[in-house]
Amino acid sequence: MGSKKRVAVSACLAGHNCRYNAEPKGNPEVIKKLEKEGCEIVLFCPEDACFGTPREAMDLTATSEGVKALTKFSREDRTGPIVDYAEKFFDDNPEIDLFVGKARSPSCGVCTGRLYDEEGNLLSEKEAGIMTAEAKARGIKTVDDESL
Template sequence: MKGREKVIVSACLLGEACRYDGCSKASQKVIGALEGAEVIAFCPEAPVLGTPRGRISVVATDAGLRVLRDDDKTDVTDLLVEQTEALIAVHPDADRIILKSKSPSCGLGTTPILDGEGNEIGKGNGVAADLLIRGLPGVEITDEMNFPSG
């Protein structure tokens, strides 16, 4: 018999101070709706980039969409991919995913995509969101902006 619903959640939505600026982005509507669920807090950036940290962005490059540091343009994509792949490997049985909008890692169609000059040329998925969609096909995935409980 299936146990409690297992929900992967962007850790900053749960109140963890893991954002680039050292703050959280706690969402009471998300937290309140998770009662009774097994919650898996996930932040791909903090373990590999530290907190606080410089800002990063999704940039359209000759090598495709990459996540670069804003300051020195260091490519951190592979670090974030490793974190996300490790999560998927440990929790292939997740029932639902709730992500933080607009993040270069967690954004779900809301992440600014920049050109090499720093101009926004569109919106897309963050690198972790993109991998979660492909790595956990069929799992319900949403963000706090579209969260149904208001």
């Protein structure tokens, strides 16, 4: 008997109220599809784990030190804790076959994250979030929920 496909999924897609504004925004179709395929679903939410809910929203920002996740108004750099969470998550779950991230999230977006410069000008809408970048660096296949 073959082993189940293990899929890491942004917890908000499963209906967890872990978004920055504590408003639910699940994607039941994605969860149903994965369940129907018999996948093992492993949920994650770096931002809730690191900063709690609700919390200030963040933007991916191009800085002189690379892409950072900065809070929208107080401009606090929240990159480090998200990277630490992502490294631990993938270390603890080494056999992930697929990563399904919430589209447009600065942590979990796959190719839909918005990147701004330090003056707030939009540079791109095709970026990977901070947690997604770690998945990609480990060679894990990644997809936005809206593209699954």
